Amino acid sequence: MPPFFQDPNEDMKYEVIHVPRPYILDMMQRIGEICGKFQFISLSRQIAACKDLMAEGGPIDVAVLGGAGCGKSSFINSLIGRPVLPVGVVPVTSAITRLQYGSREQATVTRFDGTYQAIATNDLATFTSDSVNKSNRLNIETVDVELPDLEDYENIRFIDTPNIGSVFQYHGYTSDTWLSHVGAALVVIGADQTLSGHDFEMIRELIQYTPHVAILLTKADLLSTDQRNETLELLERVLERELNRSFPIYPYSTYQNVEKWKHRLEAEVLHRLSVNRNILLKNILQHRCRSLVQSCLNYMDTAIAISAMNLREQNAVREQIFHQGGLYEHTRANLTAVAKENINFVHKAVWEYLRGLSKSMENRLSAELSAAMPTWRGNLWRLSRQYEAWFTDMMSEELQRISRTERRRLFGILRKTHSGYSDVLGEFRSSMVSKIKATLNFQPTETELAFDFIEPDPPHPEISSASDYPVKYLSFLIPMILFRKLVENQFREQISPAVKQNLSQFSRQWEKLILKSIRTMHRQAVYRIKDEVATLQVLFNMDELQMEELKSATEDLRKRATQLLV
Secondary structure, X not given: OOOOOOEOOEOOOOOOOOOOHHHHHHHHHHHHHHHHHHOOHHHHHHHHHHHHHHHOOOOEEEEEEEOOOOOHHHHHHHHHOOOOOXXXXXXXXXXXXXXXXXXXXXXXXXXXXXXXXXXXXXXXXXXXXXXXXXXXXXXXXXXXXXXXXXXXXXXXXXXXXXXXXHHOOOOHHHHHHHHOOEEEEEEEEEOOOOOOHHHHHHHHHHOOOOOOEEEEEEOHHHOOHHHHHHHHHHHHHHHHHHHOOOOOEEEOOOOOOHHHHHHHHHHXXXXXXXXXXXXHHHHHHHHHHHHHHHHHHHHHHHHHHHHOOOXXXXXXXXXXXXXXXXXXXXXXXXXXXXXXXXXXXXHHHHHHHHHOOHHHHHHHHHHHHHHXXXXXXXXXXXXXXXXXXXXXXXXXXXXXXXXHHOXXXXXXXXXXXXXXXXXXXXXXXXXXXXXXXXXXXXXXXXXXOOOOOOOOOOOOOOOOOOOOOOOOOOHHHOOHHHHHHHHHHHHHHHHHHHHHHHHHXXXXXXXXXHHHHHHHHHHHHHHHHHHHHHHHHHHHOOOHHHHHXXXXXXXXXXXXXXXXXX
């Protein structure tokens, strides 16, 4: 079984950091000055990304994931030393819960609408337990908990998730907000369970974000020593077969020999993560700063190479880079083609999928209506108003649930569009590099042109009326004691057409949002190639004074960057 960290002397498998943070800060400031003075505007995104990374702080996230009843919450409770999270043999966790050290005990609930509420930790089950907050009807996005009990893991934040079957479905878009920042992951499997397709799918996705993934075999007390060894060997073989790599596996029990299992996990995983958090962050920062320096020097060297040519040679190079083959026009045409292809698919992708949810929604609302109507009182007018209010609330809740649970699927067309745009930008940059290499006879580094994919907020449902006939002036002529059943049946019959009408309207809202986002990304992509072309154009338009300043700045930057470019 491989260790969680490959070498005890190189815990994070990164090079040892020799560059102090003040040096990085000085380099960042100097690059910013150079890019501003010489108008290297295409590097502005890389500079912003480095500044964002420098501003990051806080603990490293350790995601704890697994199927229902595998013991995720029990495991975290054992680290805390007391029962804080609700536990059970059926699906318990309905919302993502983040736990970390804090000088005083406190918990905060954040809802999908952005509102938040301070709660007592004793009330966590009300918001995070699926038996109380069924299917997360309280619309809880995350619950953040701070506990003095977690002082031993001061630099770690544990992420307790819903079961694996729902973490990327119900919480698909919430996962995106923390999964890309996860530092490590523990995939929990009970000794009384077997690996499922969901487990393999989860692990495949996790290793795209972090190399530090371990398997936690809980309920180890259910197995004898021989059975435990046999189970560990079987897990190793299955993981190797299905995922083509091996993972460290840690047996664990919250009932027997707890300190023994905990001590090994702390020594080999948790404490090393906590200690090396800053090292990991510094390595990433150093890597990005080095890349930025190389990109900046690339432009400077290109400008110097151009200045060594006579005017005729410069014009020939300019023609070949900017005009020959129509690269700029060809790239814009490809971006437009990507946009058109995906725009034409939006209606089918959204409406056909939402329409498929209609029947199940009708069944749920019909059942809820049958349970609600016996509590309604009054004449026909009042019953109708109660029905309208009920339908509006229930339909709004259903559509908001769709936005939460199906967001990843509905935004799939946006992810596909973003991928297409990124491919086109990559081809553009590679072609530019090839042209520069061919005309100036040196190999520049490739500057990243891709832009981040940021999902927009889902649309707010606009609910249409569930009925369209006036009853105000007839209500006193219709005795409910005789016609109550008839009226209730009429309400039931209105459910199906009203659901279809509102789903159609909701589909149009989603389509409008997605189309707007596709066009916004298209503009961003065009800006990227415009910025790149503008930066390269600057290199051809420097006068003698600017070129002397550039040469001096290039020599100065190379000297300053000696520690980075080793």
